[in-house]
Amino acid sequence: MSELSARPVLPLAEICQRIVAAPLFNQVIIGLILLNGVAVGMETSTWVTERFGDFLHGINELILAAFVVEALVKMAAHGNRPWRYFASGWNCFDFTIIALSLIPAAGPLATLARLVRVLRVLRLVSAFPELRLLVDTLLRSLPSMFHIALLMGIIFYIYGVAGYFLFHEIDPTHWRSLPIALLSLFRIVTFEDWTDIMYTAMEAMPWAWVYFVSFVVMGAFVMINLFIGVVLNNLEEAKLRRLDELQLPPSQTEILRELRATQEALARLQKRMQDIPLEPAEKTPGGSAR
Template sequence: MSELSVPQKNTLAETCRRLAEAPLFSQVIIGLILINAVAVGMETSSWILERYSGLLYGVNQLILVAFMVEALVKIAAHGSRPWRYFANGWNCFDFSIIVLSLIPAAGPMATLARLVRVLRVLRLVSAFPELRLLVDTLLRSLPSMFHISLLMGIIFYIYAVAGYFLFHEIDPTHWRSLPIALLSLFRIVTFEDWTDIMYTAMETMPYAWLYFISFVVMGAFVMINLFIGVVLNNLEEAKLRRLDELSMPPSQTEILRELRATQESLARLQKRLGNELELSDGNEKGTRS
């Protein structure tokens, strides 16, 4: 049987790559993130903190070491090009969380250190591909959202100035100045008891409802649906890009990896066939004798 001309080296980078891609490895990291979230939540209880502060500190340090080992494994998986680890934005995010976690939890930086431990929970986003897809979608939606926000700001400004001139004498509590009028409009667009403001204005101006209804339609229904439409459109585009990436032809490294795995399987099969042939030859000789 001919041998495939594929290098058989089982390098450290290859071992680390297989470890980083193993499902169990990701599951362990997710479990540690969840344990960290529970531990941080327990620190909000003074009763638990007084009795188990040492245990919580040990759990925190153990999780920090585990995250550092994870980062080292993923960096080592790139072999002689460790900087490729930082080409992935999610890896940079995870690494920055680890670096910030090294802040000592004592002295003036204690509060910041506790907040960083809370931020570790955000690593759940990088651990799940579906959550990463949603975050990528939101980031890609920011330019379109900016233009929608600009349009919404113009509408707010127009209605705030109009509301000041129409209602500042009738209802000075909600329309006495431009900033207060903007806050009142924000209250209206979030539907927080906005009808009280409308009925107060209608006591003096019966047709004031036209102002409020038109703003609710423009500010709440139209604008919010525009935001939702932009996000859904970018989500569909992100899914299509993900499908395109999955359907891309394999790289040379992946081909060599598959060839190496195939060669190993063929070698095991050849060895097994050789053992079976030797066993059958021995049985035939025994039968003849």
């Protein structure tokens, strides 16, 4: 009884920090997200909703309550500064989905409420560090992708105008105006039966293949490889940043927590040493103590 009373009472923030840091906590949240995805998918079946509609509704309410508790625990883990929960973009993403999930599933917003249930599956992205790394990489690649898209837009415009002047009389279906010409170029760059357009133009202009082949090489192979190269480069940089974050020195809170744990372990060890009875010293045949 004395040993239990000697243990210090942990503050709420530290208890919540231990809960959030526990692997089981994240595994439970992932399981609930997967269960939510299965429940939403089953609601698309009329046969299932007619027989198990109330059961699925109960599961939805239970999952929503669990997500609300999760957000509150993570906020409480920051102690007297719960607003630091919103310092993480992924926490803001999760909180937005949870807040939207509170929309009532009846009335004019019923359709929106059902769509939000589907969006909860997106929380799997924030639950897995590997998926977060990929999303962060894509977001960091957007500025470079914008410049590549601008260059691709210039190439599309040049080839679109040239295609209009060259082929609008031969093949008005695909080249009768600049917007239609650009749409045809998009079809070509996606390799969707683009040879049909080329052969139609080659019936009147045998050298038209130069136009189409050069555009495929420029628009498809070069540009797509540029996009891939930018993403891979940013992915490597994101991995290096993550390694640097893992190698950061421990914070003051972590040091104090480890120091407190060490002090508690030393106190328990000292108490055990005090409880061990001392054995009497043995005497030698000569009468002296050994």
